């Protein structure tokens with residue numbers, strides 16, 4: 663459903679930043695988790711969002727934000743923000759903060775990605791086009807590579823990364839970005855139906871997607887939902903829901919390693935029942951998910967969905983599959 667003139671609109675589509683740090687002296691005491699919460703709060707002011715709640719385990723500190731999520735491990739920082747947040751204003755400050763407070767003096771890799779916005783004209787000037795975002799990042803990084811996957815005149819996904827360095831430890835990221843969602847499912851993520859995040863997590867079936875996770879969830883007033891889930895070993899899932907019928911959008915992201923993502927895809931689709939979705943899977947050579955790309959190449963239909971675009975990219979240390987599906991219009 664398209665937004666009518668003057669109707670409330672929320673841009674669910676997130677900007678996603680992942681940065682891996684190293685120290686030139688290989689100092690084992692460097693740890694992003696030693697950074698004070700007050701410093702994170704200051705950094706998030708530049709982005710125009712704030713911390714709502716937090717959860718931690720032995721490997722990771724996670725934060726639910728007023729606009730999505732933040733995850734901090736020893737050497738990896740993830741910030742995902744939606745709405746009209748200004749995520750890229752935080753990059754310079756992040757690098758300075760990390761050097762000053764914990765001694766990491768090198769960016770080993772950076773990934774900035776997002777789907778095309780539904781209403782780019784509502785964004786801050788910096789985020790109105792990918793070209794402007796690339797110009798901004800190129801002022802800080804010289805060895806960059808920027809890509810667009812999908813259809814430039816329809817739905818697409820942008821990626822900015824570095825063409826040198828890289829991450830050697832096993833690493834993988836799986837994202838499903840969904841839109842045109844089932845209104846009945848979306849009702850669950852409103853205060854009309856659920857009292858709080860916990861109830862929405864249960865009623866929607868989110869709690870069954872990956873059993874055994876520690877969950878930090880939040881239900882916004884009058885609607886909207888965010889959750890972070892932690893698993894031992896530095897694994898997370900994060901889900902964000904914009905349920906308004908005229909701009910419905912849901913994102914699912916996880917770094918949980920899987921040889922095949924088939925089961926996970928089915929479970930997430932059952933919970934949200936989107937009309938359209940795009941999927942990205944990153945895996946480096948050390949990851950058990952490294953062969954998932956071959957498998958995904960053969961999946962041209964998924965129960966009720968037809969594939970439109972499928973692209974494979976080989977980067978310096980990661981391979982990536984981008985794919986887009988939708989329900990056939992009957």
Ligand SMILES: C[S@+](CC[C@H](N)C(=O)[O-])C[C@H]1O[C@@H](n2cnc3c(N)ncnc32)[C@H](O)[C@@H]1O
Nearest residue numbers: 672674744882885886902903904905911912913
């Ligand atoms: C923060 S959540 C999750 C956004 C996420 N990026 C997604 O996948 O849709 C956004 C939803 O919460 C609602 N919401 C209610 N109060 C909000 C607030 N103070 N800040 C941000 N979103 C709020 C929005 O209207 C929207 O439906």
